[in-house]
Amino acid sequence: MQKIKIGIVEDEMIIALGIANTLKELGYEVTEPAGNYTEALHMIVTEKPDLLLIDIQLSGYRDGIDLAASIRADAGIPFIFLTANADQSTVKRAKDVHPQAYLVKPFRKDDLYTAIELCLHNYATPGSKKEVAGNYIVRDAIFIKQGALLKKVRIDDILYLESDNVYLNVYTVDEKLLVRNTLQDYISLIGLPSFVRVHRSYAVNINHVQAINPGYLVINKTEIPISRSLRDNLFNHLKLG
Template sequence: MNKVTIAVVEDEVIIANDICDTLETLGYSVLEPAINYTEALETIEKHKPDLVILDIQLSGKKDGIDLAWKIKEDYNIPFIFLTSNADQLTIDRAKRVDPPAYLMKPFNEDELYSSIEIVLFNFAEKQKEDENLVINDSIFIKQQMLFKKVKFEDILFLKSDHVYVEIVTKNQNKYVVRGTLNSYLGKLDNNFVRIHRSYIANLSHLDMINQVTIKIGAIELPIGQRYRKTLLDRINIA
């Protein structure tokens, strides 16, 4: 299972390293911290983190609030403000971005952990059709009050079961989540295609295909008549 990946944007090196150490202790995967708006955008674009923790005060012309607006407009990534600034003007500017969380320095480990998990939970709640969270190239599957990260590339196929979907991975793990195949198809990458009213397959794991079935590893899946042409077009078979 992949860890949740977090980007830290903080222009004070000692504080940035302390935050990163705390996050690693909590079991998260942490990217190299960015110190300004430009570095942060480069990190987000290159590594596609699952969550961003950003200080409001950054070196350069654009601060953390400017960065938060950019993240909100161009990326489907939740963020947490982390700052020692509590003046009313700063709070008013920050509120306009509608931040998922706002942590004041100094923070402790429990406060940081709780904020991250609550932000992921609330972000997932905004996704209307299921209980789980899709960020970049991964789905976060809700298990009690925590989220387990499953990368798209590890998924073999999805199977519909009324109002639930079973997600099967290449290590044979199975996760049952609430939702519909259509709700997930729009969130997955281009390797996934509907092959049957009950199945979505990850074509990157395709081993065999004939007129009525495909094979992924040792698993054979049916091809629905109405989905056959789309499937064949996707894999360039006339």
């Protein structure tokens, strides 16, 4: 499992370092701050952040709104605008690029955490199937709510899902994460053909199947039962006769 990586685009270095320290206290990974449009584009390519905090009023010919427009067109990364005092024309330009959230300087740690959750939620919901009960899909990862934190898990790293009454266990090689979702909702959220339901209580990532017979399959040395009614569908996905 990886931490959510957040990129900071802020030309006031003292402010940028303060934001970075707050993000680290909240449990996020932070990139080296970028101070202008060009540095930000380089940071996005090299660091591949999951989310960006962008100061609207960057120094230089191109400001934070220009950067956001470029991100929307090419990178597909959710972003939060940071702003202090902005005139009406700047606010109008900011609205035109549809930020997922705003933060008004100065802000508190709680404000930052709330804005990040709101940003992920607003980024996910336009796709209708990218968000389920506080769990969000952003590109190739799912952000899973665990206590006060959102934790990043690459979808390819999920081995299988196990239904446990009103809860769901999400298994990776390293750990088990507990979420309050139904098995079918989570399969729909992930939305990939590699995740196949094999039992009323289990769905598996077929890319991790190590062995199989008519009654069960093996993933990471764990035997997972196969329902008779779901066996043919599984075998079709695995291209087995």
